[in-house]
Amino acid sequence: MDATITATDMARRDERAVANALKIRYTPFVVDGGEGGRLFDVDGRSYLDFGAAWSLAGLGYSNDRVRSAVTAELGRTTFGGLVSGINRPAVELAERLIDLVPGDWEKKVWYGLSGSDASEAAMRLLPQATGRNRLVSFVGCWHGTHVGTMGLSAHPSLTGVIGGANVVKAPYPDPYHPPFLGTTENLTDQCLHYLEHYLFRTICEPRDVAAIFVEAVQSDGGDVVPPPDFMPKLRTLCDRYGILLAVDEIKVGLARTGEMFAFEHGGVEADIVLLGKSLGGGMPLSAVVARREVLDAATGSALFTASGNATGCAAGLAVLDEIARLDLVRRSAELGRYLHECLVQALGDLEIVGDIRGLGMIQGVELVKDRASREPHQPAAAKVVYRAWELGLILYYAGNWGNVLEITPPLILTRGEIDEGVGILRQAVLDVLDGKVSDETVAPYAGW
Ligand SMILES: Cc1ncc(COP(=O)(O)O)c(C=O)c1O
Known part of the structure; x- marks a missing residue:
């Protein structure tokens, strides 16, 4: 710490x-260091x-093996590229990712520096590979912040940008905010029927669709867990029309949900898997793991110097090693169940809490004005996040209406730390209900 x-x-x-332009601030937190799951x-x-x-x-803020791998690689050379040369870690990581992603077909790996890059490369290559120009994505999805990927996305904060003329948006089966007439009966069928028997028959012929992009748990849309039949039925629909299934695992992949990839909960395989965020262990790294014919569609057409x-x-290889060594898939499943139970116990009795949901180590707490109307309570979410920070807990809010407290901790937290964090969160909610955070205090931190 520098006292000055x-x-x-x-x-x-x-x-x-x-x-x-690059800020979504919730508090005036200024990072100085990190240790385990603390900052x-x-x-x-x-x-x-x-x-x-x-x-x-995902591995917290001080993983020694990631640090050593990065330091060792920097010791060899401060930059080893891939675009116009070959480097060993890139080839080894590609081989590892090919083995990790389910599917007994020929795959390759593409690399970028951010999740948005991965989505952008996929959406650019898919039409070239298939000869089909259109893409489908789901309302509430977040695939990136390039002009192209903002158009692919359908999160309210991204839809103001003009783009994505070749993308058709379908309703996501959100059990708490069902898109059709408020009923959750046959929710998956309602949404997919609309896509197949309305959109495909009117504005978007399936023979023109290269791929359907989906999040198996929709994270920025509000930590929405779709019904269990959604991914299998979506896979079947894709197969019926020869459409490729592109699953965005940038936020929820690599052990967070209690499977290596969230789509594995549905027992399906994906043709294209997008990875990012935790893959680099803190280094900017993303990847697309996909069928060879997609990633080889046009040589040199999707690249960055770095x-x-x-x-x-090298960091990515260390991250995969650590996920295996620390048994993080199993740990996330167990710890996630515990986290969910703690949240229900601590917050379930509060009228302002409309829903607590999640899968493994991604949980969402939806704040509402009242439980009957389910009307989103965005100002309360902003205040709770701010108050939690004052009390020593960092979290953010997300969701289509900015009213869902998003809990995506490092996967290495202990049960004791979960108890501590949930305790602070309850206190923060109670303090906000007590009027301890004013509108003026949170006004500079508009979040989304
Ligand atoms: C599911 C998902 N896809 C893609 C992205 C974009 O990743 P990045 O911000 O690294 O470009 C995000 C970012 O929040 C995301 O949550």
């Missing part, structure tokens, strides 16, 4: 010098982390 730097001063300098600010305060930097820090750089890929 204070959080207040750093926040002032950040406000003056750093573009607002420290420049004033020396410690925070338990229930956000894992939007699920990026794509597949050796440092990032």
